[in-house]
Amino acid sequence: MAKVYQGGCLCGNIRFEASGPPKNPHTCSCKMCQRHGGSLTQAWVEFEKGHVAWVGAGGVPKQWRSSEYSSRSFCNKCGSTIGAIDDAPVIALVLGIFDWPNKTELRPTSHSYISKKPKWWCVHVET
Ligand SMILES: [Zn+2]
Numbered sequence: 001m002a003k004v005y006q007g008g009c010l011c012g013n014i015r016f017e018a019s020g021p022p023k024n025p026h027t028c029s030c031k032m033c034q035r036h037g038g039s040l041t042q043a044w045v046e047f048e049k050g051h052v053a054w055v056g057a058g059g060v061p062k063q064w065r066s067s068e069y070s071s072r073s074f075c076n077k078c079g080s081t082i083g084a085i086d087d088a089p090v091i092a093l094v095l096g097i098f099d100w101p102n103k104t105e106l107r108p109t110s111h112s113y114i115s116k117k118p119k120w121w122c123v124h125v126e127t
């Protein structure tokens with residue numbers, strides 16, 4: 001049986017259950033991720049769309065169309081960043097909303113748009 005990962009937003013309105021395998025765990029420092037999440041670097045992990053269930057009272061999180069192929073999602077009650085729902089059958093979730101992000105397989109293994117982060121901001125990604 002595939003591992004199940006759980007998490008949710010600050011107020012608990014949005015909750016998810018995602019079943020593995022988690023794909024492409026990475027950090028990203030692009031301007032879109034910075035504005036969406038409010039942090040200089042966002043940590044991401046992807047799941048197949050069919051493997052993510054929205055189990056909280058709020059159901060599917062609100063979405064804002066951010067690019068030609070993806071929408072950024074957030075809780076409509078507390079504003080927490082949830083992730084990105086792509087048109088492709090992929091849902092990317094931010095690691096900060098996981099109940100238990102301290103799992104080896106969720107560890108970011110690459111860093112996108114590293115040049116967009118401030119020079120004084122250090123992100124350690126083990127490869
Ligand atoms: Zn919330």
Ligand SMILES: [Zn+2]
Pocket residue numbers: 028029030031032033034112113
């Ligand atoms: Zn990004």
